[in-house]
Amino acid sequence: MSSWGNSIKISVFGESHGSGIGVVIDGLPAGKKIDMDSVYLQMSRRAPGRDKTATPRLEKDIPEVLSGMLDSTTTGAPLCAVIRNTNTRSGDYGNILSAPRPGHADYTGNIRYSGFNDIRGGGHFSGRLTAPIVFAGSICRQILAEKGIRIAAHISSVGNIRDKRFDPVDISTELMDRLSKETFALIDTEKEAPMRELIEECRMDCDSIGGTIECAVTGLPAGIGSPMFEGAENVISSIVFGIPAVKGIEFGVGFEAAEMRGSQNNDEFYYDGDTVKTRTNNHGGILGGITSGMPLIFRAAIKPTPSIAKQQNTVDLTEKKDTTLSIHGRHDPCIVPRAVPVVEAAAAIAVLEIVSR
Numbered sequence: 001m002s003s004w005g006n007s008i009k010i011s012v013f014g015e016s017h018g019s020g021i022g023v024v025i026d027g028l029p030a031g032k033k034i035d036m037d038s039v040y041l042q043m044s045r046r047a048p049g050r051d052k053t054a055t056p057r058l059e060k061d062i063p064e065v066l067s068g069m070l071d072s073t074t075t076g077a078p079l080c081a082v083i084r085n086t087n088t089r090s091g092d093y094g095n096i097l098s099a100p101r102p103g104h105a106d107y108t109g110n111i112r113y114s115g116f117n118d119i120r121g122g123g124h125f126s127g128r129l130t131a132p133i134v135f136a137g138s139i140c141r142q143i144l145a146e147k148g149i150r151i152a153a154h155i156s157s158v159g160n161i162r163d164k165r166f167d168p169v170d171i172s173t174e175l176m177d178r179l180s181k182e183t184f185a186l187i188d189t190e191k192e193a194p195m196r197e198l199i200e201e202c203r204m205d206c207d208s209i210g211g212t213i214e215c216a217v218t219g220l221p222a223g224i225g226s227p228m229f230e231g232a233e234n235v236i237s238s239i240v241f242g243i244p245a246v247k248g249i250e251f252g253v254g255f256e257a258a259e260m261r262g263s264q265n266n267d268e269f270y271y272d273g274d275t276v277k278t279r280t281n282n283h284g285g286i287l288g289g290i291t292s293g294m295p296l297i298f299r300a301a302i303k304p305t306p307s308i309a310k311q312q313n314t315v316d317l318t319e320k321k322d323t324t325l326s327i328h329g330r331h332d333p334c335i336v337p338r339a340v341p342v343v344e345a346a347a348a349i350a351v352l353e354i355v356s357r
Contacts, residue, residue, distance in 0.1 A: 002124070004239055007356035008349060010136050014082075016121030016128040022082035023132035025068070025139065027356065030076030032143055034069065042138040045183050045341040046131060048332075060086070063135045079139065083131050098318040099325045103306025110317065127244045127335065130342040137345020140352040149351060152176040153215035153344045154185040155336055156299055158195040164188045166216045168252070168281035171295050176218060185340050203333035206309035210245075211336035213343045214299045217351055220285065222276070222293035224354050231289015232296065236350040240300055243342050245335050248301035252284025267294075296351075302339055307331040 003011040007027050014021030040062070047061040061083055068079030097119065100106035105125040109117040117123055141151055150173065156163055164187040179185045186192055202209045225232040237249050257265050260282075267278035278294055285296035307327050316323045332338065 004242060005349070005353050008140065008353045010133075010349060012129055012132050014085075014129065014132070015118045015123040016085070016126035017123075018085060018118065020082045020084045021129055021132055022063075022080065023136050025079040025136050028068070028074050028076070028079055028139065029143065030074055032074040032146075034072050034074065034139060034142055036072055038142060039063070039135065039138040041181065042134050042141075042341050042345065043131065045181075046134045046338050048338070061131050063132075074139075081132070081135050083135070085128075098316050099314050099323055100317065101306060101325065101327055102312050102314055103303075107317075122244075125244060127332075127338075130243060130339075130345075133243070133349070134341055134345045137342075137348040141344070141348035144348060144352055144355075147219070147355070149217065149219040149355070150176045150180075151215065151217050151344050151347050151351070152179040152185075153213050153340045153347070154179050154187050155191075155195065155340060156212040156214040158211040158334060158336055159198050159209045161191060161195050161198060163191050163214075165214060166295070166297055168284075168295060168297055169277075169279070171216050171218055173218075176216070180344065184337050199334040208305035208308050208331075208333050208335075210302050210304040211334065212299050212301050213336060213340055214297065215343050215347050217285070217296040217347060220291045220293070220296055220351065220355075222291055225286065225288075225290040226354075226357065227289035230354075230357075232286045232291055232354055233289060233298075235354050236298065236347060239346045239350050240298075240343065243300075243339065243346060245302050245305075245339065246300050247303045249298055251286055251296075251298045253282045254284075254299065257282065298347075300339075300343055302336050305332050305335050 002013065003009060009026040011024045043061045043063065063081040063083050066080040066082060068075055068077045100110065104122065106119055109123070109125060121128065144151065152175070154163060156165065166187070175187070184192055199209060233251055240246055240249055253265070265282050267280045267282050269276055269278055276293070278292065281294045281297065283292065284298060285292055285294045309327060311324050311326050314323060314325045315321070
């Protein structure tokens, strides 16, 4: 299924080298004025061809709204947008018709769809399909902003080089606003140079590198979420795992909690005026699947780009024998910087879903 959600439902369509990709969004409230310049800003943060850390494939990624919006205002009808593919080089993928790329869904997709899946540029499995998610998320985050809910993410790590983490109990509006506009989003900007050096080292070695992204949501009231299976973590995780290359997610201190004692992990409550808060935020803003009113914080693990120029071992599905493969084409030596606005967008869609129930 390429559809997600109940109250806010999205359906993503298209392939990387098809004529276009896009999304249909159902359930948006009518009468919401949308700032399209802000939408274009988010699209440009994800778009390829603008940085040495990214693929040189240049796509403008300008969404064409077909329905659901009139005079930049939502009508209540399904909002449909298409993004045309204009810079494809399908010939780069001729040698993978029968030789699946290691780390890709070529083999599993071939089995699942009996060889009929479009493999050019990864087809429907491509990271290119995150562009419609960013469009949908940019709409949702503007609706959330009217409710005082803000979303921002940053590059938490590239390889073993780590940025500072969000202050788990007090995240400034200024920091959120800055990060949500940047193409190489970092809390500690001094980490940019060493991260870029590592990415360039991998690129020159015909290789790639992964990393992590930390995302925060502020302004969420306490009491949002529907356990057991529709809790806040469940809903957010289900859409974040729809982003190609995401291999893990953790909330609050996440897996670090497994090494703590209860007295260390528990966040003690206190009154701040009439508002209940916690002095620490190891729970990441969610308890029992329900928001606590503290900042909602999670981190997503992003695997290295599987398309690398190094020769790799694979199989020939036609000849039924082992073979080798050298991958051609234009690929990101590190997906992480361009994935930041995608994670923000997924969080925006998920949060609008849970607050709309």
